Amino acid sequence: MNDSSPATASAKAVVIYSGGMDSYTVLHRAIRQGYSIHALSFDYGQRHAKELDIARRVCQRLEIAHRVIDIQAIHSLIDNSALTDDSRPLPTGDYDADSLAATVVPNRNMILLSLAIAHAVNINADVCFYGAHGGDHVLYPDCRPEFVERMNAASAVANFNAVRIEAPYLHASKSGILADGLDMGLDYAQTWTCYQGGELACGECGSCRERLAAFAERGLADPLIYRPAPMEP
Incomplete structure (x- = not known):
């Protein structure tokens, strides 16, 4: 993917940065465009905070402004999900509906x-x-082009100063994001994608499998370490 027009020297950008593979690539894309970066990560009561710890380390290494915002007070409003309710089983296997x-x-x-x-x-x-x-x-409405378009329209009128929303990989596959990141020389060992927060990535949840498939499509091994698959009886 080609770089967008470079930002002016004084231009600032806020990057929503979870510590995962996609936002890690977006973060570096924004840096590459010349913005002064202000990264935001959010603790909303997700199942684990490993991504947030990784986000902190990456931003410290890059010496960019970074804040982890604690919004756990809203957890009970958004707990109808396997990602926010640890009493629910996490689905394994490839993504389906x-x-x-x-x-x-x-x-x-x-x-x-x-x-x-x-x-x-x-x-x-x-x-x-x-x-x-x-x-x-396919399923996430808040990742679709029409959502971005409408949020951009709302952002343009919600404040005296309009803020543009950029989703540079809105029409890209996971493999396409990976390809762009590799072109930028990114180290994806500095990310965490797994829905579980263990010592090693599980390799079984949909997020892990989507990530592994992206590396396989590029003929590459994922640099992240995964726990061994269980032995068949």
């Missing part, structure tokens, strides 16, 4: 984008980046 539905966090991207846009207005940033991609269109 049922496993995707189980991992929908109600209104998550609208909530996070609203907060990120507010921060952008507060610091006079021009743009807010987030990592929706084409592979999420």
